[in-house]
Amino acid sequence: MHLHRNKRHRTRAVLLALGTAVGLGIAGPAPAGHAAQPAAPPDRLSATPHGFAALAGGTTGGAGGKVVTVTTQADLEKYAAAPEPYIIRVAATITAEPFGANVVVASDKTIVGVGTRGELVQGELHLNPGTSNVIIRNLTIRDSAVAGNWDCKDTDFDGVQMDTADHVWIDHNRFSNICDGQLDIRKDSDYITVSDNRFENNNKTFGIGWTPNVVTKITIDHNWFSGTKQRNPSADNCAYAHLYNNYLTAQADPGDPVWTYGNWSRGKTKMVIENSYYDSVQHPYQADATAELVQRGSILKNTTGRTDAWGTAFAPRDFYAYRLDPAAAVPALVERFSGPQRTIGTSTTLSVPGDYPTVQAAIDAVPEGNDGRITVAVAPGTYREKVYIPASKPKIDLRGTGHDRSDTVIVFDTPAAYGGSTGSATVRIAANDVTARHLTFSNDFDEAAHELSGEQALAMKTTGDRIVFEDTAFLGNQDTLMTDSPKLKQIARVYVRDAYIEGDVDFIYGRATTVIERSVIKALSRGSDTNNGYITAASTWKENPYGFLITDSRIVSDAPAGTFHLGRPWHPGGDPDAVAQVLIRDTELPAAIKASPWTDMSGFSWRDARFSEYRTSGPGADVTADRPQLSDADAAGHTVADYLGGTDGWAPQRH
Structure with a gap:
């Protein structure tokens, strides 16, 4: 709508105050279990790694890469092995062929199951030497054991195996009936966190080591070991192994006097165990004479065998802060919140500028026809750019992360004279089901400086359905907001x-x-x-x-x-x-x-x-x-x- 008239130009100055934002998954309550269960601690479903995986630059996985949803082995293998970062959403049961096949996972990847739909059957996620910065979350990895072959002496079908990898977070997965190791962390792998997983129905469950070097630093917390025999975990030559709030129960083959056990500090490992819960476990925790093991605050119920503790090990709080849950609360917490959760993977958070340099770069990373909520979390600052959300990318939440909507501004200065009415818009939303919160949208075109008058200069144009703006500001003169x-x-x-x-x-x-x-x-x-x-x-x-x-x-x-x-x-x-x-x-x-x-x-x-x-x-x-x-x-x-x-x-x- 063109109308020629004189307009008083107003200048706006917004201070740049860049912040950071992180997130690769989602948070939210898990399905209810027992009615009397305690509430989840605030970090139990967090999308941010903790423990050793958060140190030395942290673990961000596929942050900064595109988001893709896979339902086939071919697509999983394609994106997992790609050289560039990816956030890979697994939205189906994928049965690997041939039986026991490796899916190679390269550096800078997040692989996350969508709710409880993501499964890898009779296959292994394999991290080759030198792989770095990987997140594996919310998957079920199961059934690579050969019937009748309990010991798996002649096969090497692991659930997840890594050699000389670093910065890896294994979180909220379920491992069941794997041959041989459900999780093998090998050969000087470092800066690892293993949290909120379920390990069940297995012989050699979770091993760490296969190296004479004393390198590995690992955090293991809030995991449930149920119906497992040995390596729960076995930690050989770990520089630091911090185990807390784990739940061990219902061992397989408890009649074996040696090779049915809970936690084992082997070689020169320094291990600290805190506030864990052992129920009907043989040899709850033990240590080699060359290793160190400090235990405090755990509960042992109907246990037998070794409970070794000697040496001083190390102080985990010298490395990172963490919250200990009471040992008595561990069974209810772990039963409810370990393993795949219905809410994890159903939405993804992309941070600007943490993961992506611009708002448009984050939008570009959203998959075509995405079926889950994707939040673009924009840190405080002024983003001088044009943003377009095409119709093919619904279900996006634009969210400023500052204290006030004025903290986060998306602004440009195009008039209709240079791009038409639609082309003048600083932000265009053509997709359905988009929300925007805690943001300011502005078109600060200066007519006087360009010797123009009566110019349309849109801050926002929408053509999608079910669009929500909450706590937002729209700044302009003529044609500020077009819906x-x-x-x-x-x-x-x-x-x-x-x-x-x-x-x-x-x-x-x-x-x-x-x-x-x-x-x-x-x-x-x-x-x-x-x-x-x-x-x-x-x-x-x-x-x-x-x-x-x-x-x-x-x-x-x-x-x-x-x-x-x-x-x-x-x-x-x-x-x-x-x-x-x-x-x-x-x-x-x-x-x-x-x-x-x-x-x-x-x-x-x-x-x-x-x-x-x-x-x-x-x-x-x-x-x-x-x-x-x-x-x-x-x-x-x-x-x-x-x-x-x-x-x-x-x-x-x-x-």
Whole structure:
């Protein structure tokens, strides 16, 4: 909508304050187990590695790479072995062929099961020497044991095997019926954390070592060893092995007096065990004469055999902070929260600038047609870039991580003269089911500096359905916020809550069904004594009863009294089927609003549009003959729920 007029240029300065954000998975409650179970500690489902894997630069896996979803062995092998970073979501049961096949995992990878759907059957994830920075989460790895071959002496089918790897996090997986080791950490691998896994139904369960060197630093916490015989774990020549809050029970073959055992500190290992729980375990913990083992706070129930403890080992808190759960709480916590969780992997967090240098780079990493929520967490700062979320990338959450929406700003300065109306938008959202929170969107184009006037310069344009803006700001002048749909007869819905929107000419416009609730709308003065602009310019399809609803909000202005319109009817291209519908209800209006606040546009009379008010207040709310008022009966059918509900009952206002 081009309108030539003089505009007072306003400059905005936002200080750059870059922060960091991390995250490769999700957090949230696991499925309920026993009714009396204690709540999960705050870090049990965290997407951030802890323990030794978090040291010396940390373990980030595929952060910074693209997100892909795999359901076949070929795709898993392709992306796992790729030289570039990937976040690989496993969303199916993948049966490896041939039996016992290795899936090679290269550096800089996250492999995460989607809820409880991700399984690798009769196959091994294999990390070759030199592999670094790998996260394996929320998978079930099972059934590579050959029937009747309990000892697996003639096979080497592990669940996960690594040689001379570093910075690896093994978290929330289930290992079952593997031949031979469920998890083998070998040959000087270092900076490892193994947390919240279930090891079950196995002989040689979890081994560490196969080296004369004393290198490995490993954290092992909140794991459940059930129906396993030996190596729970066996730690040979570890520089530091920190075991805490693990749960060992129901050993396989407890009648074997030597090779059925719990934890073993071997060689020159320095091992610390804290607040673990051993139930009906033979040889709960033991140590070679050359090793050291310190144990404190654990509970032994119906145990027999060795409970060795000698030497001073080391102090884990000299390396990292951690939280110990009471040993008595370990069975309930581990039973509930170990192994794959329904909520892990169903959403992914991409951090800017931690994982990706720009917001658009993070959007580019989102897979086409992604089926899980992906959060783009944007650290405080000013991001001078244009951002486009295409229709093929739904279910994205844009989230500023600062204390205030003004802390995180996405801004650019393109006018319509250089890219058309759509091309001028700083941010465009064409996808469905997108949310944006705690952000500021701005178009700071300087007309005066370019000797232009009356230029559209959008901060935001949407054409997707079910779009939510919460605690966001939209800064611009003409055409600040456009909420649209792909075509006139297609309904798209946008919900704006707790927002700030500013502009002067038609700065809230388009044909989408749009609710603006609990927000502040600022009508900027252009310096005129008669006409400073128009707040809305709706182009609602004539058969859509719901266009724009501004409710429970406040309109403010620095313009002189009686110089601002509430809106005018926009008929794009002169289309008579675009018949504006705007309702302003339960909203405070400033003195700047004209006594006759609706006006014509491009030869179309405002009286033919569907403009109305209901229970407006403030100095600009005087009722005149030119101000249609909605009746109580009609207002009952023009609520937030009516506007947004559609045929699918969408109700973002309830959250």
